Amino acid sequence: MTIQLPQNFNFTSTIFSHGWYDLPPFAANETKKQLHTVISLSKTKHVCVRIRVHHALLTITVENSVRLTITEKERLKNNIRSMLRIDESLDEFYTLCRKEAHLRWIPKKGAGRILRSPTLFEDIVKMIFTTNCSWALTKIQTTNLTKKLGIEAAEHIYSFPAPETIAKKSEQWLRKEISCGYRAPYLLELCKSITNKKIELESLRHSALSSEELYWKLRSIKGVGHYAAGNLLKLLGRYDFLGIDSWVRKRFSVLHGKGRRISDAAIEKYYDRYGTWRGLVCLMEVTSDWHES
DNA sequence: GCGTCCAGGTCTACC
DNA sequence: GGTAGACCTGGACGC
Numbered sequence: 001m002t003i004q005l006p007q008n009f010n011f012t013s014t015i016f017s018h019g020w021y022d023l024p025p026f027a028a029n030e031t032k033k034q035l036h037t038v039i040s041l042s043k044t045k046h047v048c049v050r051i052r053v054h055h056a057l058l059t060i061t062v063e064n065s066v067r068l069t070i071t072e073k074e075r076l077k078n079n080i081r082s083m084l085r086i087d088e089s090l091d092e093f094y095t096l097c098r099k100e101a102h103l104r105w106i107p108k109k110g111a112g113r114i115l116r117s118p119t120l121f122e123d124i125v126k127m128i129f130t131t132n133c134s135w136a137l138t139k140i141q142t143t144n145l146t147k148k149l150g151i152e153a154a155e156h157i158y159s160f161p162a163p164e165t166i167a168k169k170s171e172q173w174l175r176k177e178i179s180c181g182y183r184a185p186y187l188l189e190l191c192k193s194i195t196n197k198k199i200e201l202e203s204l205r206h207s208a209l210s211s212e213e214l215y216w217k218l219r220s221i222k223g224v225g226h227y228a229a230g231n232l233l234k235l236l237g238r239y240d241f242l243g244i245d246s247w248v249r250k251r252f253s254v255l256h257g258k259g260r261r262i263s264d265a266a267i268e269k270y271y272d273r274y275g276t277w278r279g280l281v282c283l284m285e286v287t288s289d290w291h292e293s
Numbered sequence: 294g295c296g297t298c299c300a301g302g303t304c305t306a307c308c
Numbered sequence: 309g310g311t312a313g314a315c316c317t318g319g320a321c322g323c
Contacts, residue, residue, distance in 0.1 A: 181316025245301040
């Protein structure tokens, strides 16, 4: 399958926009030219896909033995369009960037699209797994979750588990087997809320709510604080919040404070000038060296 | 080998 | 509303 790409689409910048490419089921190859993942089309149909770019075409190869209907192929393509933010217009953002010399590299590179998971549920779980721990532990937790509760779609390649599957496990089991510690009750509560239809996440991707309202909706999920909600909003295409974490603090102090510690309030104030795009400007600035190759 | 600190924070109780 | 303290885990580091 192929998808025609917009002119300014940068595949490498998109998949390496943040750490998601490194968390299963995502996997990127060393040459940074291919992205692998597993997309669940139903409870029983899990598709291993290899995604790469050839000229202006995105090429999708299904790597496991599943037969897809025309409708399923369309759903798969739409899911990938959404993951890679292909249909998201960044024209306004690029116009803003062109006004400042230190941001001109962004439109020039075609950077600014942020990789997201096939579902908001997967994004939220992974975001909770990034909190208060090293990246190594985030990887351990995500790997354990997919390996122990996901479906093996191809040899040693597992899907991201459904909330119903996780909801059946006990808090003790999750603590021990997933190594997620105190995050276990948060994960369990989220999965049970979805299973019991107390919360519906996926419609939030196309919500008419304001960013502020969406922020508080996300904050109502236990385990999702200011940092996590701010970054989840970016994955929903809203860039009004910065999602400041230790990485942002460290990079900002190097870029704008000669290595001195800068308060969160001062960081917020600095990016205020960029209005509704401030979260994306901030992310691009602190990860600018990731886009150099 | 052991202890301590810290890492892509959040929640709750208390003031 | 602001803040202190607790919370799991694992890797890095110093001794």
